[in-house]
Each structure stands twice: as C-alpha cells, then as structure tokens.
Amino acid sequence: MYQLDDNIAALATPWGKSAIAIIRLSGRDSLINLDKIFKGKKKPSATEGYTIIYGHIIDPATEEKIDEVLISIFKAPNSYTGENSAEINCHGNPVGIQRILNILYTNGFREAEPGEFTLRAFINRKMDLTRAEAVQEIVSAKTEQARELALHKLEGKLFSEIDSIKQEILSTIAQVELMLDYPEEDANININTDKLTDSIERIKNLLGTYKTGRILKEGIKIALAGNTNAGKSSLFNLMLKEDRAIVSDIHGTTRDYLESWLSIKGMPVLLYDTAGIRKSEDPIEAEGIKRSRLLMESSNLVIYIVDSTIGITDEDDDNISSIEKIKKIIKVWNKTDLSKKSPPAGFIPLSCKTGEGFKELEDAIIRSVSIAAVEDTHTIVIDSDRQKRCLEESMDALFHALDAISNGEPLDIVAVPLRAALNSLGELTGEINSEDILEQIFCNFCVGK
C-alpha cells in the first residue's frame, strides 16, 4: 500500500482562499528535489535544519515564477516524520496552490496518502501507535475535553500506562524463566502472582473507559420531539445558547429539521430540532413530521417535550409509548413558569423561558448515556475497537496464566500465555504490527497529516 521510499507532498491546510497555505513535503530526496523548483539565495538542500528561507517556486520547464514563498527546512532525523522534510508557505489561493502541487508531482514527488506523514513518523520511531492515533483525534475532537484527552495521549499518557503494565508482566516472566533455569527448585507454587492480578486490574480499568472514550470521540445524536408548540425550538436554542431556530406560538412553526453540534459537559452532541408531531392535512407539514420520526429512529436519545399548561394528551401518550419501545427517552415538562401543575412521574420540570431545570436536564442526559462526565481530562481513556481488542486479548491471556499457575502446570506452559499477554500489549503500542492494522488506522486520517 504505502510506498515509503517515495517523496510525498500534500496541502496541510484547508483548500480555499486563505492568507497563507502550507504544503508539506517529506522523503529522503525531498530537499534535493526541491532545489530544482526553488529560486532563492540558498538551496533548500544546503540549508540547515529548522531554518526558513525566502524565494520563489518556479516551473523548471519554463523558469516561470509561480509564487513567492517561505520554506521551512527540516533535516533527518529532526523532523515530524524523521525524514528530510520541508514546508512551503505560499499564498493561500487554490489556483496557485494547485500549480505548485502540479509542479511538485512532476518533479519527484507524489501525492501523500491520508495519514502518511504520521505513518512515517511511526515507522521512523518518532511516536508509537497510541500517539499516532492521538494525532488524528486531536484534529477531529469535537469538544475541548475530547481534545485535551487526545493531547494527553499524544504526550504519551496511554503509552506509559501500557508500558508500565508490560513491565509488571515482564518481571513475572523473568521470575518464571529464572525458575526454568534452576529446575531442581521446582517451585511453580512460589510464583508471585501479585503483579499479574494488579495488571489485570489496571487493564480492566482501561477497558472500563471504552464507552466514555467512544462517546467523547464520536458524540451522540439527540432528537427533540413532541407536540407542536411544546417548546422544542426554544429548548434547541437554550441548549445551543444562541437564537438559531425560529420560535413562535403558531403551531407547526418548525418544518425542515435543524441540526447542530454542541457540548454537554464535554460530551459532543449532535442535536436535532424537529417538526412537532400532530395529524396534519398540509402535505409539507406531513413530510416534516415523517422526517421527525426518521430522525428519532436514527438518534441515540429522544427528548420528548410536553407543554405543562396543556398537560399530557392522548397523542403524547401514544408517541411516548412508541418511542419508548425503540429508544432511550427523557421526558420534559416544559413551561413551568406558566403552570403550577406538578410534573407527572418521570418528567423533568423545565422552563425554557427562565432556564430553571436546565442543569437537571443536562445531568439526566449524561446519566442516560451512562458515561461519567469527564471533568478530569488527565484520566486516560481508550476509544478504538483496536485498543479494546488488544486489551481484552491481553487480559484473557493473563487469566489463563493465573489458571495455569494455580493448577500447578509446568513452568514452560505458564510462560506461553504470559508472552501472549505481552504481545497483545505490544500490538496496542505498535511494537508488533501488521500492514492491515496500519492501513486501517491511517486511512481515516486527513491528507497532509
């Protein structure tokens, strides 16, 4: 798949008009190749690393100046990828960027694959796999908490925890091997299993963060539903803290649904405001209601809003019971500022007008997805199926090893699952890897990362 001897190039900033754009280059011959298409006081290949040079990108076929640029020079092994690299800082015009890229592609560079710069950093031992995965997480994090967690992963928090568990397993293996060397002692019973049980405990703790990690990474979908005029659009605006949706006392105001990302205690939420559900003869409104139902079906959670000044209607009862069959639901008793009726059992009282009850609603949302709100971003969370699988495999192997020890199995038999446990952790950090796994991880990256 990836041809790692090639020299690669890609735009690292978004396509479109901007003040400055950055084209990233990497590869053994990247600086020499750059010499041919750059005119300035210094040649890129003859420039010291961590230096910026001024000049022009030229088309070597015609000597035409294409753009005025600054180029940052990095020399192997001191660069992001560990290879010779450069960054062309050009004017942020897509037409000009495309011309520079075309010149690069006809002068010794090829287009980088998604994530290929980071893959090269991994291959050149600039970072382990947990850090490489964190790079992409930082770029795509949807809330500040998710971004901070990823940043700590990039700093090596997950790697260090895995490494320290590996040390515990290694010291048990060393013990077993020492005994293998002195068979006359025949002291299987004397293997100290404290470190193994501690490793299992630590792996369990990491596995326990998977759900939270996933939700923080992917976010959840929440649909606001209820009768017309119940206050769905008002709640949408309240949750977004901005005046996005049209609110009016005319029934059937919202037709096309609205959606927006927001953060609830660090959890990324894709929130939908939908058309109020009622029997309608109007074909456009009826289509909106149909879409409301589809949205509810594809959401993780439905917040069902009832206008407390009206109370629960038969229609509400029907809607709630049909939603409850397929989805998690939170029921809200809205407009409490107007009505003094106390909320029916299971309803959260709320006033979109005064904001009273809003905190309780947020807590209920967090509870309903049963994750802990991440207040401390220094905790380590795992968030990929790959990480989960490696940890589960390692834990299973450790249980096997404990069984073998307590059954008095021979030492060479005990050593097998211990090594397997170690290998699974090695796979997690990338010491042991296969091309398939690497492809799976890096193909989800942006081009230029």
Ligand SMILES: Nc1nc2c(c(=O)[nH]1)N(C=O)[C@@H](CNc1ccc(C(=O)N[C@@H](CCC(=O)O)C(=O)O)cc1)CN2
């Ligand atoms: N312009 C630019 N900004 C960027 C990046 C980049 O590649 N280019 N990064 C990319 O995502 C991030 C920064 N990450 C980087 C990580 C390591 C090295 C680097 O040169 N490492 C050398 C020297 C380290 C040192 O002096 O301690 C090395 O590891 O040998 C550069 C950038 C965010 N901002």
Ligand SMILES: Nc1nc2c(ncn2[C@@H]2O[C@H](COP(=O)(O)OP(=O)(O)OP(=O)(O)O)[C@@H](O)[C@H]2O)c(=O)[nH]1
């Ligand atoms: N006093 C008071 N009025 C509210 C409250 N919530 C919503 N309203 C009012 O109720 C009316 C309907 O609110 P919307 O948010 O538009 O209701 P909706 O559920 O989106 O209605 P449709 O889009 O028609 O389905 C508006 O006049 C709001 O100002 C509340 O908590 N207190």
Ligand SMILES: [Mg+2]
């Ligand atoms: Mg509305």
